[in-house]
Amino acid sequence: MLELDRISVFYGDVQVIFDLTLAVGEGEIVTLIGSNGAGKTTTVNTVSGIVRPASGDIRFEGASIVQTPPYKLVEMGLVQVPEGRLLFPTLTVRENLKLGAYSRVSRKAFESKLAWVFELFPRLQERSSQQARTMSGGEQQMLAIGRGLMSSPRLLILDEPSIGLAPLLVQEMFRVISEISRNGVSILLIEQNAFQALRASHRGYVLEHGHVTHEGAAESLVENDEIRAAYLGI
DSSP states (O other), rough: EEEEEEEEETTTTTEEEEEEEEEOOOTTEEEEEEOOTSSSSHHHHHTTTSSSSSSEEETTTTOOOOOOOOHHHHHHHHEEEOOOOOOOOOOOOOHEEEHOOOOHHHHHHHHHHHHHHHHHHHHHTTTOOOOOOOOOOOHHHHHHHHHHHTTOOOOEEESSSTTTOOOHHHHHHHHHHHHHHHTTOEEEOOOOOOHHHHHHOOEEEEETTTTEEEEEEEEHHHHHHHHHHHHEEE
């Protein structure tokens, strides 16, 4: 579904991503873990067309997308749910979800997508007329993911979906992520909660100072002593 081929990214004269290679297969959940400042969000913003790589190529379903604007990527089925949610705070739950379905393809499937989002997150249906700013952090995260799903993604990028959530809500969030994957959506997951993320994933990558230092099956990364000490608190 997605291939990053030796991409390098600069902010001005400062290089933050170095020859990064990464892939997400169809139907996979792939996790990218790393400490703060490792370059995780820069990587996904580059995939989403918000940041342009200085070199290398990015392919989505075999086609290069390095020059494709973000709104076109969404229409192609590559959708990011950003860190911090970035909801429209004065709009209602339903209005936020409707804005997720702005593309022509998504508008045609609006009712079926809305029913699926409400099935995944019954709380959103209960609060459909409530302003986003009045919701709890967990409810806002549900709404952010729901809005992303309204865009009919083929590949969904989730940037720190569990940040700031209580432990029980974290468990529920990862259950929903697995359910989304079972419905045929490939997922690239950026997550500080490395243990939970790897448990829910097929494969993973470790990013340190803009370099991929480890990659492989999620189970093998969980068992790696260096990764366990650095990221899993073991």
